[in-house]
Amino acid sequence: MVTGAPATMLDRREELTPMLAQYVEVAERYDDAIVLFRVGDFYKAFCEAADEVARVCELTRIEREDSTGTYTACGIPVDNAPKYLKRLLDAEYRVAVADQVEDPEEASGLVERAVTQVLTPGTVVEEELLAEGSNTYVACVASEAEGTEASARTGSGATREDEDQNDPAYGVAYVDVSTGECAVTAGDAAAVDEELARIDPAELLVAPGVDPAVVDGADCMRTERDPETFDPEAARGVLDRYADPDRFDAAERVAAGALLSYAEYTQGDDGPLEYVRRVRRYDPRRSLRLDATALRGLELFENHVGSGRTLFDTLDETRSALGRRRLRAWLRRPLVDREAIEARHDAVAAFAERTLAREAVRDALSAAYDLERLAGRISRGRANARDLRSLYDTLAAVPDIREAIGGVDALAEVRGDLDPLDDLRELIDEAVVEEPPQEITEGGVIRAGYDGELDEIRTTAREGREWIANLEERERERTGIDNLEVGYTQVHGYYIEVTNGQLEKVPDDYTRRQTLKNSERFYTPELKRREDEILGAEERADALEYELFADLRDRVADESDRIGALADAVARVDALAALATAAVQRDYVRPEMGADGIALDRSRHPVVEETEPEFVPNDAALPRGTVALITGPNMSGKSTYMRQVALAVVLAQAGSFVPADAARLPVVDRVFTRVGASDDIAGGESTFMREMRELTDVLHDATGDSLVLLDEVGRGTSTADGRAIARAAVEFLHDETGATTLFATHYHELTDLADEYERVVNRHFAATERDGVRGSEAPASQPETPRVSGDEVTFLHRIREGAASSSYGVEVAELAGVPESVVARAHDLVAADRDRDEGEPTVDAGSGSGSGSAGATPQRTLDEISTNGHGHGDDGGDAPSADPEPPAVRDDAVADLLADLLDHPLAETTPLEALNALHEYQRRAEEAANADDAGERA
Numbered sequence: 001m002v003t004g005a006p007a008t009m010l011d012r013r014e015e016l017t018p019m020l021a022q023y024v025e026v027a028e029r030y031d032d033a034i035v036l037f038r039v040g041d042f043y044k045a046f047c048e049a050a051d052e053v054a055r056v057c058e059l060t061r062i063e064r065e066d067s068t069g070t071y072t073a074c075g076i077p078v079d080n081a082p083k084y085l086k087r088l089l090d091a092e093y094r095v096a097v098a099d100q101v102e103d104p105e106e107a108s109g110l111v112e113r114a115v116t117q118v119l120t121p122g123t124v125v126e127e128e129l130l131a132e133g134s135n136t137y138v139a140c141v142a143s144e145a146e147g148t149e150a151s152a153r154t155g156s157g158a159t160r161e162d163e164d165q166n167d168p169a170y171g172v173a174y175v176d177v178s179t180g181e182c183a184v185t186a187g188d189a190a191a192v193d194e195e196l197a198r199i200d201p202a203e204l205l206v207a208p209g210v211d212p213a214v215v216d217g218a219d220c221m222r223t224e225r226d227p228e229t230f231d232p233e234a235a236r237g238v239l240d241r242y243a244d245p246d247r248f249d250a251a252e253r254v255a256a257g258a259l260l261s262y263a264e265y266t267q268g269d270d271g272p273l274e275y276v277r278r279v280r281r282y283d284p285r286r287s288l289r290l291d292a293t294a295l296r297g298l299e300l301f302e303n304h305v306g307s308g309r310t311l312f313d314t315l316d317e318t319r320s321a322l323g324r325r326r327l328r329a330w331l332r333r334p335l336v337d338r339e340a341i342e343a344r345h346d347a348v349a350a351f352a353e354r355t356l357a358r359e360a361v362r363d364a365l366s367a368a369y370d371l372e373r374l375a376g377r378i379s380r381g382r383a384n385a386r387d388l389r390s391l392y393d394t395l396a397a398v399p400d401i402r403e404a405i406g407g408v409d410a411l412a413e414v415r416g417d418l419d420p421l422d423d424l425r426e427l428i429d430e431a432v433v434e435e436p437p438q439e440i441t442e443g444g445v446i447r448a449g450y451d452g453e454l455d456e457i458r459t460t461a462r463e464g465r466e467w468i469a470n471l472e473e474r475e476r477e478r479t480g481i482d483n484l485e486v487g488y489t490q491v492h493g494y495y496i497e498v499t500n501g502q503l504e505k506v507p508d509d510y511t512r513r514q515t516l517k518n519s520e521r522f523y524t525p526e527l528k529r530r531e532d533e534i535l536g537a538e539e540r541a542d543a544l545e546y547e548l549f550a551d552l553r554d555r556v557a558d559e560s561d562r563i564g565a566l567a568d569a570v571a572r573v574d575a576l577a578a579l580a581t582a583a584v585q586r587d588y589v590r591p592e593m594g595a596d597g598i599a600l601d602r603s604r605h606p607v608v609e610e611t612e613p614e615f616v617p618n619d620a621a622l623p624r625g626t627v628a629l630i631t632g633p634n635m636s637g638k639s640t641y642m643r644q645v646a647l648a649v650v651l652a653q654a655g656s657f658v659p660a661d662a663a664r665l666p667v668v669d670r671v672f673t674r675v676g677a678s679d680d681i682a683g684g685e686s687t688f689m690r691e692m693r694e695l696t697d698v699l700h701d702a703t704g705d706s707l708v709l710l711d712e713v714g715r716g717t718s719t720a721d722g723r724a725i726a727r728a729a730v731e732f733l734h735d736e737t738g739a740t741t742l743f744a745t746h747y748h749e750l751t752d753l754a755d756e757y758e759r760v761v762n763r764h765f766a767a768t769e770r771d772g773v774r775g776s777e778a779p780a781s782q783p784e785t786p787r788v789s790g791d792e793v794t795f796l797h798r799i800r801e802g803a804a805s806s807s808y809g810v811e812v813a814e815l816a817g818v819p820e821s822v823v824a825r826a827h828d829l830v831a832a833d834r835d836r837d838e839g840e841p842t843v844d845a846g847s848g849s850g851s852g853s854a855g856a857t858p859q860r861t862l863d864e865i866s867t868n869g870h871g872h873g874d875d876g877g878d879a880p881s882a883d884p885e886p887p888a889v890r891d892d893a894v895a896d897l898l899a900d901l902l903d904h905p906l907a908e909t910t911p912l913e914a915l916n917a918l919h920e921y922q923r924r925a926e927e928a929a930n931a932d933d934a935g936e937r938a
């Protein structure tokens with residue numbers, strides 16, 4: 001990274017020209033940024049900074065030579081700056097833009113320049129650099145106990161319980177500098193992780209005392225700040241400019257204060273950001289909690305595989321950037337207050353029932369500009385006349401929206417908030433012409449009739465121009481020179497031109513101004529006077545227009561609270577109309593809230609159904625506290641089913657209708673997931689370690705009001721361990737947490753739990769396969785016609801009562817194109833395994849990681865191991881040579897080992913302890929095996 005003052009320039013400091021010396025001076029103050037200097041129509045960088053700008057932006061460098069020697073320079077054209085600035089930001093640069101802060105014409109000597117803005121990924125406000133329908137946040141994490149104390153407490157030796165008691169309160173603050181939205185909350189380390197996942201900042205500031213592990217999950221640019229900005233008193237001082245600091249906790253104060261001080265710094269350090277009108281303090285528990293794993297697992301906003309579509313994409317029927325951001329926020333933080341949820345459902349229902357009103361509203365919204373960002377620009381003094389006209393156009397759409405939803409009770413509240421700001425609209429319309437120019441310093445902005453003085457000046461200028469327009473004719477008549485012409489040049493002003501042949505007719509009051517080859521140019525005293533008058537008037541008019549405009553902009557800025565409130569209402573209307581549109585177009589149903597458990601009739605997965613032409617709807621009946629064990633072949637639809645149940649919950653609580661024929665849903669406090677292919681190895685953790693970490697979170701934090709999705713828990717380790725962990729987890733969820741749980745598993749023996757535990761139920765996914773190979777679902781017993789094609793498995797994607805008997809791993813391997821010989825061999829092994837088990841359910845070859853299907857050791861069931869010690873008899877000639885004979889083990893040692901494993905208090909085990917424990921269990925298993933071998937040899 002090349003930031004601050006370029007080294008070469010520092011070395012030659014004494015010799016630099018005044019302008020380069022000025023560059024070095026500014027660059028030294030912004031040593032964390034690459035500094036760009038406004039010179040003419042370019043933003044320029046010099047020496048090493050120039051080399052870097054040229055490299056990142058793919059621009060040419062130029063060699064410059066002056067009295068002090070040669071140096072390189074690189075310029076970004078001002079007109080096309082956003083494109084290049086974006087490249088620098090993408091390369092994780094902060095860019096300090098130094099503008100001329102003095103009129104070059106008035107400057108004596110070097111024009112004064114100062115940094116007017118520091119562009120950073122999280123604080124950009126340029127329209128061209130911002131994503132339209134989403135927020136760009138910069139966030140800050142600080143801890144209450146600054147310094148070493150805080151980090152010492154979260155050291156890895158602590159158990160979760162210890163952590164809970166001692167965990168310092170962290171403050172998390174975030175701000176969108178383009179809209180002024182700013183909020184802050186506090187919580188423990190886990191809450192920080194969860195909040196950062198939801199905020200999804202583009203840039204993060206971390207206070208010095210915060211343990212780096214706490215912010216590990218945030219995948220964005222880190223920004224270092226001077227430790228002093230995190231000083232509690234300094235932070236309080238900054239926050240005080242925006243809100244009463246005593247409303248916040250110590251950690252919140254530090255986070256918000258340090259953050260706002262950074263935001264001010266990036267906007268040119270001109271003091272408080274007027275458009276950050278409030279610092280909202282919120283409690284994450286007042287919304288349905290979705291941590292990073294859940295957001296990812298449910299693919300709300302991101303999808304790394306498959307169609308690439310997300311839940312948000314599917315629902316996004318909004319018509320404005322405001323609405324789009326709001327819908328995102330609703331999905332990110334669904335509600336937990338039943339009344340509030342039902343109020344949203346009422347509003348969506350009202351829109352869903354009224355097609356005309358809905359379409360009228362959506363049409364009107366299409367004309368709406370991004371009010372929040374407009375208001376931001378207006379308050380920052382960066383709005384031009386076109387921005388004010390955009391505000392006018394948006395305000396002009398409001399009455400139509402109000403009219404369309406008039407008289408609808410469920411929409412009365414939002415209608416009431418849709419204040420069309422008539423006074424402001426009239427003011428703008430009176431002041432600003434309909435199609436103003438881009439520039440606000442060159443006139444043509446203010447309407448006639450708005451200001452008496454301006455009108456007078458303009459009249460003077462106009463009369464002057466009229467007088468000049470008629471001059472040619474008058475002078476031709478007066479002098480008898482037929483070809484006399486009146487013209488104007490930038491340099492010489494107005495002139496009367498007479499060709500050489502007519503010069504003798506020139507009257508006495510003509511004064512020579514310029515001699516050309518074939519003609520002479522003259523002026524008269526009156527022409528000169530008029531010229532001065534016109535030019536003076538135009539200049540004064542431009543200056544006055546600018547003044548009037550700036551004044552108007554300030555008056556509009558004074559109304560930013562009202563504009564903000566209107567923006568909020570427009571965002572709500574758009575999001576509600578969008579949800580209604582999605583509901584109507586995709587046939588969603590209004591959920592009945594407050595049920596004691598989940599009951600979905602013919603529910604669908606909102607995203608998969610869009611791409612799957614024959615999506616099979618499925619019911620879900622899960623009374624509160626049910627643990628549903630879901631078995632079935634690979635690819636049969638288990639993950640999809642679990643996700644669709646969770647998505648119904650999320651959608652309902654976000655205010656949406658849900659994809660089902662009927663839905664009765666509880667209000668859930670938290671959705672936990674450990675679903676699907678989250679085998680990404682983030683942060684260098686092993687897959688299993690990550691899985692256990694996620695499981696720990698679930699077991700630790702789930703409540704009776706939570707919904708838990710677990711997919712193939714334990715598959716990251718050996719079958720026996722995985723099975724033990726899965727069983728223990730089910731027992732714990734049933735006995736201790738009481739969370740409603742969907743648990744997909746390939747460990748068929750877990751299905752026995754349904755006999756032992758009251759609220760454990762079995763569900764399975766059916767498939768048919770070529771005749772006679774396996775008797776999973778006898779085609780005749782099925783209500784629907786089974787889809788058997790050739791000798792392939794056909795998935796019915798239909799959930800049923802009871803447990804599956806088979807997992808079809810080998811068939812799936814075949815579908816996936818695993819070589820025929822391997823498939824054939826795997827079939828043989830599965831058959832041999834089944835013969836041995838005599839119908840006893842076992843873990844299928846091909847389950848979990850799928851390794852079993854390609855020739856690994858067939859696994860024995862838990863019961864086999866614990867009851868007779870020796871799982872398998874002789875395999876005879878059928879056994880593959882690679883298959884070692886299962887080690888004979890001593891019953892007592894194994895029984896003890898299993899008992900310990902099953903009793904292991906998972907909920908109180910940190911991931912590290914889990915690994916250690918596993919290591920110990922493995923050691924004991926080996927010891928038992930060796931002891932037995934030794935016994936046999938003796």
Ligand SMILES: Nc1ncnc2c1ncn2[C@@H]1O[C@H](COP(=O)(O)OP(=O)(O)OP(=O)(O)O)[C@@H](O)[C@H]1O
Binds near residue numbers: 608612637
């Ligand atoms: N109800 C359904 N109707 C139609 N197609 C479905 C349905 N459910 C799932 N599918 C399709 O089946 C495929 C497999 O689904 P899914 O990943 O849910 O299976 P799975 O049982 O979880 O598989 P695995 O055990 O291998 O993880 C997906 O591509 C999906 O599009």
